[in-house]
Amino acid sequence: MVHFGIEFLANETADTLADMIRFSEENGIEYAWITDHYNNRDSFSLLTYIAARTTSIKLGTGVTNPYTRTAPQLASAIATVDETSGGRAVFGIGPGDKMTFENLGVHWTKPLQTVRETVEVVRRLTLGEPVSFDGDVISIKKAKLDLGSRSVPVYVGAQGPGMLRLAGEIGDGALVNASHPRDFEFAVKLLKEGVAGRDFSQFDVGAYTSFSVAGNRDEAVAAARPVVAFITAGSPPDVIKRHGIPEEDYSRLTSAFKDGFKQAVRAVTDDMISAFSICGTPDDCIGQIHDLTGAGVTQVIPGSPLGPDKKKSIQLIGKEIIPEFKEE
Ligand code: F42
Numbered sequence: 001m002v003h004f005g006i007e008f009l010a011n012e013t014a015d016t017l018a019d020m021i022r023f024s025e026e027n028g029i030e031y032a033w034i035t036d037h038y039n040n041r042d043s044f045s046l047l048t049y050i051a052a053r054t055t056s057i058k059l060g061t062g063v064t065n066p067y068t069r070t071a072p073q074l075a076s077a078i079a080t081v082d083e084t085s086g087g088r089a090v091f092g093i094g095p096g097d098k099m100t101f102e103n104l105g106v107h108w109t110k111p112l113q114t115v116r117e118t119v120e121v122v123r124r125l126t127l128g129e130p131v132s133f134d135g136d137v138i139s140i141k142k143a144k145l146d147l148g149s150r151s152v153p154v155y156v157g158a159q160g161p162g163m164l165r166l167a168g169e170i171g172d173g174a175l176v177n178a179s180h181p182r183d184f185e186f187a188v189k190l191l192k193e194g195v196a197g198r199d200f201s202q203f204d205v206g207a208y209t210s211f212s213v214a215g216n217r218d219e220a221v222a223a224a225r226p227v228v229a230f231i232t233a234g235s236p237p238d239v240i241k242r243h244g245i246p247e248e249d250y251s252r253l254t255s256a257f258k259d260g261f262k263q264a265v266r267a268v269t270d271d272m273i274s275a276f277s278i279c280g281t282p283d284d285c286i287g288q289i290h291d292l293t294g295a296g297v298t299q300v301i302p303g304s305p306l307g308p309d310k311k312k313s314i315q316l317i318g319k320e321i322i323p324e325f326k327e328e
Contacts, residue, residue: 027318168194
């Protein structure tokens with residue numbers, strides 16, 4: 001069974017996001033994930049507002065981090081989303097965006113251990129347990145939330161081998177920032193190692209994809225190009241190599257950024273589009289999603305740009321793409 005989610009950046013007003021997410025819900029999308037960066041709108045406030053304006057879609061941070069918020073704050077915030085939504089919260093957490101932490105004077109130490117301990121504390125606090133915890137990075141004495149007992153699924157945002165293994169070990173699911181089956185062959189192997197003795201079929205492998213769908217393929221590709229320019233330029237060398245992108249194309253793109261964004265967008269090649277996005281007509285996207293599910297993906301999460309017209313794209317996803325996967 002393949003599930004469909006959708007990702008939104010927290011760079012729109014709460015009203016706009018609530019409208020988009022309600023529309024996603026009406027179009028059969030089951031999960032909405034909101035990104036968390038300190039300089040955008042507060043993701044938990046947004047989720048609480050959206051919770052009151054939707055009825056069935058699950059609502060998650062995609063992803064928050066354990067550095068700009070403490071574990072008890074995270075527990076209280078996600079429990080509030082869960083209470084407001086009638087049990088629809090999902091807790092996405094990752095190590096966070098190192099670059100912005102440096103600007104904030106936040107020390108990004110022991111990311112794996114910090115995520116591991118935070119997940120344990122958040123889980124126990126949201127279940128309503130009294131928590132005393134003496135870890136390597138978290139030390140808590142007799143903390144307890146007064147929000148009842150809430151069981152909120154945990155999804156770990158992961159890319160690196162260590163974080164992927166950890167996601168398998170401690171998560172109910174993972175959110176992997178990738179759009180190509182080759183990346184999931186790499187990721188699923190590590191997630192399985194982490195899940196170890198447990199039943200991997202119960203683990204939700206989320207593909208956080210750059211997605212662009214339109215009735216016309218060229219329009220979909222044009223909308224994807226700016227996002228793909230950023231993703232390609234920000235990808236580590238091993239990922240560029242994994243996708244067979246020629247060194248000279250990659251260098252041309254990164255140096256084009258120095259001349260301006262328009263030049264960079266022009267330097268995006270077809271190889272880059274297919275490595276770093278799901279893109280094209282609904283039929284093109286269906287084919288690419290089949291490739292992802294073949295590689296072990298169980299939740300497809302279309303993200304930026306969605307397409308040249310976001311609402312039309314959501315409708316295409318709901319009316320033309322999701323029905324193809326109803327039986328899987
Ligand atoms: N970041 C945000 O800040 N906001 C978002 O909204 C957001 C969304 C998002 C969605 C999906 C997704 O996959 C990632 C997302 N991210 C977002 C980014 C996320 O927070 C991470 O920055 C991103 O996933 C990169 O993390 P990573 O999996 O590559 O893990 C980092 C920590 C890493 O370097 N991992 C390596 C590894 O192998 O996994 C090395 C681990 C390491 O440093 N180990 C140390 C050591 O000594 O070996 C320390 C060990 C320890 O205990 O920590």
